[in-house]
Amino acid sequence: NAGVTQTPKFQVLKTGQSMTLQCAQDMNHNSMYWYRQDPGMGLRLIYYSASEGTTDKGEVPNGYNVSRLNKREFSLRLESAAPSQTSVYFCASSDTAVAPLHFGNGTRLTVT
Amino acid sequence: QKEVEQNSGPLSVPEGAIASLNCTYSDRGSQSFFWYRQYSGKSPELIMFIYSNGDKEDGRFTAQLNKASQYVSLLIRDSQPSDSATYLCAVISYNQGGKLIFGQGTELSVKP
Numbered sequence: 584n585a586g587v588t589q590t591p592k593f594q595v596l597k598t599g600q601s602m603t604l605q606c607a608q609d610m611n612h613n614s615m616y617w618y619r620q621d622p623g624m625g626l627r628l629i630y631y632s633a634s635e636g637t638t639d640k641g642e643v644p645n646g647y648n649v650s651r652l653n654k655r656e657f658s659l660r661l662e663s664a665a666p667s668q669t670s671v672y673f674c675a676s677s678d679t680a681v682a683p684l685h686f687g688n689g690t691r692l693t694v695t
Numbered sequence: 696q697k698e699v700e701q702n703s704g705p706l707s708v709p710e711g712a713i714a715s716l717n718c719t720y721s722d723r724g725s726q727s728f729f730w731y732r733q734y735s736g737k738s739p740e741l742i743m744f745i746y747s748n749g750d751k752e753d754g755r756f757t758a759q760l761n762k763a764s765q766y767v768s769l770l771i772r773d774s775q776p777s778d779s780a781t782y783l784c785a786v787i788s789y790n791q792g793g794k795l796i797f798g799q800g801t802e803l804s805v806k807p
Contacts, residue, residue: 616795624799625701625797625799625800626785642794673739681726683741686740
């Protein structure tokens with residue numbers, strides 16, 4: 584039982600490049616989330632998906648897109664990376680929107 | 696005003712003491728409150744959640760919720776060096792469409 588799996592663990596991009604962060608959960612959870620964490624800022628919600636087929640913007644959605652591919656998978660895409668997107672990205676899932684979150688191990692992204 | 700505020704610390708306590716971590720929130724309609732612990736370089740992990748006014752105890756940890764004053768706190772009794780971490784407060788905010796919003800975290804250091 585792996586929980587929430589994120590790939591890749593580390594990534595370096597040049598400004599303007601694109602990439603997709605992958606996330607999968609095996610707990611049959613309905614809700615999935617993408618957060619970014621910057622020093623002194625805590626975790627900020629980028630996008631979330633309350634259930635398969637739905638997505639919604641969080642606090643900081645600009646520059647990102649998401650896809651809820653199926654119940655298990657929720658991907659985050661950066662179409663044109665900017666240095667301001669250098670951060671640690673966490674995917675999380677929960678059974679319902681008010682249940683505790685289970686986090687993946689994070690992706691450390693650097694944009695130069 | 697931020698939705699969820701914490702003193703960023705660092706908070707330093709001696710081993711065996713009680714560590715008190717505080718969090719205030721702005722949305723009076725919030726119903727669900729969570730404390731997560733995050734070790735350096737790791738993902739957040741749930742310590743406690745509380746939904747009702749009053750205290751909730753789990754081992755050395757006690758969460759306290761006061762909805763009238765809009766604060767939630769975490770007490771750690773008999774603090775151990777292994778408790779040294781950043782503690783994140785999170786609140787379901789209906790001002791943000793029912794999303795889970797995190798504070799910036801309080802760094803706790805327990806000195807042997």
